[in-house]
Amino acid sequence: MKRFLERISSQSLIRNTAKLSASNILMYVLPIVVTPILSRLYSPYSFGEWGVFSSVVSIVTIVMFLSLENTIVKAEETELGNILALCCVVGMTVVGVFFASVCLLAPLMQGGSFLFDIRWVLLFYLIAYSFYIVAYNIGNRYGRYSSLATSNVIQGATQGTMRILFGVMPLVAVNGLVLGTTFAQTATAAFLVFAVWSMCRSNAWAKISVEGMRGALSKYRKFPLYDAPSNLLAFSTLNLPTIILAGTYSKASIGCFSIVLQLLLMPMSLVGSAMGKVYYQELCQAGSDSEKAQSVSASIISVLLFVSVLPLLAICCGGDRLVVMFLGKDWTDAGVVALLLALWSFPVILTQPVLPLFRVCNKQDVLLIYDLAYFAGGIGCIFACCRLGLPMHTALLSYSVVCAAVKFALFHKIARLTHFSMRDHKLAIAVWTLALCLFFIRLLFI
Numbered sequence: 001m002k003r004f005l006e007r008i009s010s011q012s013l014i015r016n017t018a019k020l021s022a023s024n025i026l027m028y029v030l031p032i033v034v035t036p037i038l039s040r041l042y043s044p045y046s047f048g049e050w051g052v053f054s055s056v057v058s059i060v061t062i063v064m065f066l067s068l069e070n071t072i073v074k075a076e077e078t079e080l081g082n083i084l085a086l087c088c089v090v091g092m093t094v095v096g097v098f099f100a101s102v103c104l105l106a107p108l109m110q111g112g113s114f115l116f117d118i119r120w121v122l123l124f125y126l127i128a129y130s131f132y133i134v135a136y137n138i139g140n141r142y143g144r145y146s147s148l149a150t151s152n153v154i155q156g157a158t159q160g161t162m163r164i165l166f167g168v169m170p171l172v173a174v175n176g177l178v179l180g181t182t183f184a185q186t187a188t189a190a191f192l193v194f195a196v197w198s199m200c201r202s203n204a205w206a207k208i209s210v211e212g213m214r215g216a217l218s219k220y221r222k223f224p225l226y227d228a229p230s231n232l233l234a235f236s237t238l239n240l241p242t243i244i245l246a247g248t249y250s251k252a253s254i255g256c257f258s259i260v261l262q263l264l265l266m267p268m269s270l271v272g273s274a275m276g277k278v279y280y281q282e283l284c285q286a287g288s289d290s291e292k293a294q295s296v297s298a299s300i301i302s303v304l305l306f307v308s309v310l311p312l313l314a315i316c317c318g319g320d321r322l323v324v325m326f327l328g329k330d331w332t333d334a335g336v337v338a339l340l341l342a343l344w345s346f347p348v349i350l351t352q353p354v355l356p357l358f359r360v361c362n363k364q365d366v367l368l369i370y371d372l373a374y375f376a377g378g379i380g381c382i383f384a385c386c387r388l389g390l391p392m393h394t395a396l397l398s399y400s401v402v403c404a405a406v407k408f409a410l411f412h413k414i415a416r417l418t419h420f421s422m423r424d425h426k427l428a429i430a431v432w433t434l435a436l437c438l439f440f441i442r443l444l445f446i
Contacts, residue, residue, distance in 0.1 A: 034160040035326070036327060053177075053181075117174075125181070148192075151195075158183060226364035237378040264345040308346055311342055339439075339442055347411060373406050393446070
């Protein structure tokens with residue numbers, strides 16, 4: 001074990017991830033401190049509304065730039081200006097179309113009045129997010145991890161503070177959870193734009209042309225053709241259940257589902273997201289050096305083998321009961337929801353940070369096939385259970401099992417692409433087996 005730790009710590013991927021993840025500790029600790037406060041300031045109904053808002057904006061933001069924002073890290077220096085201009089045009093177009101759709105269609109939809117009432121908050125959030133994600137990718141391209149780390153601190157601290165403030169002093173009609181999230185996104189975007197503005201001005205903006213934008217779009221056409229649909233399917237599978245379930249079950253149940261998702265994905269927020277960004281940058285720098293790419297991939301997978309299984313293991317060892325104690329007496333159903341979704345979280349955390357591999361290998365079409373299966377299986381289970389009037393717990397268990405199976409198949413494909421062998425990681429196999437056995441045993445006593 002000591003040699004294993006020394007080997008992975010010597011990799012630049014781990015060092016750079018540690019720099020970026022250090023700030024994520026605050027974002028990880030804050031929810032632990034703030035969530036029991038928020039769960040007592042806001043009702044499960046309010047968390048249900050926030051879950052709907054979060055699901056909608058997550059789906060929109062994932063396709064906002066048609067995945068062209070990911071080319072900011074990969075593009076050559078001479079292409080950067082045209083890539084940034086292309087992102088701005090595409091992003092503002094998508095935001096405009098979405099806002100018009102909400103204004104026109106939301107009042108006609110069942111439960112759409114909530115989205116219509118917060119349409120201006122939605123617009124403000126999406127504009128702030130568009131600036132944030134472009135600036136974040138510029139910072140990642142040039143390795144400005146100190147600025148990115150600071151932005152994580154600003155976002156976590158501002159969101160926690162503003163949500164509590166609006167909960168204690170409900171001076172506005174808008175849900176305080178939604179409003180606090182929007183304020184935090186705006187503050188973070190403003191900081192990052194200021195941090196990277198000098199790089200944009202000196203390196204990119206003077207080299208923009210319509211012809212150059214067309215050339216960049218043609219060169220990186222696989223991103224909007226395959227990467228964007230793949231991302232949309234993956235994130236829709238994560239966020240659409242909230243919207244679908246809201247049409248069948250109570251807002252209080254949806255609130256339990258939403259808050260449990262946050263808790264289960266905390267390891268991803270702490271390590272996974274930072275690791276995925278650094279991994280993508282290092283793969284791009286490796287270029288055609290296959291040995292270096294395999295070495296970087298082996299480093300990240302070796303860490304994920306253990307990080308990914310922690311939520312499942314913790315929940316199966318009594319963490320579901322701690323979730324209820326943590327959230328308060330109004331959240332008795334959250335423990336069962338946590339147990340049912342724990343299996344789903346395991347392979348999702350395992351595979352998500354490694355997905356940039358498909359972009360660098362120019363195999364986005366392969367990833368799209370897996371995401372199609374992920375979407376069809378997961379959403380199909382949720383929709384079928386709702387139509388049949390089955391209990392929400394049955395819907396979540398079906399969703400969890402089917403989605404986990406697809407993600408494990410995806411991990412097998414990733415291992416083949418990177419020539420990674422599980423036979424060299426017997427300890428991880430033992431921990432996985434223990435966690436899965438405990439999960440199925442716990443299911444018998446629900």
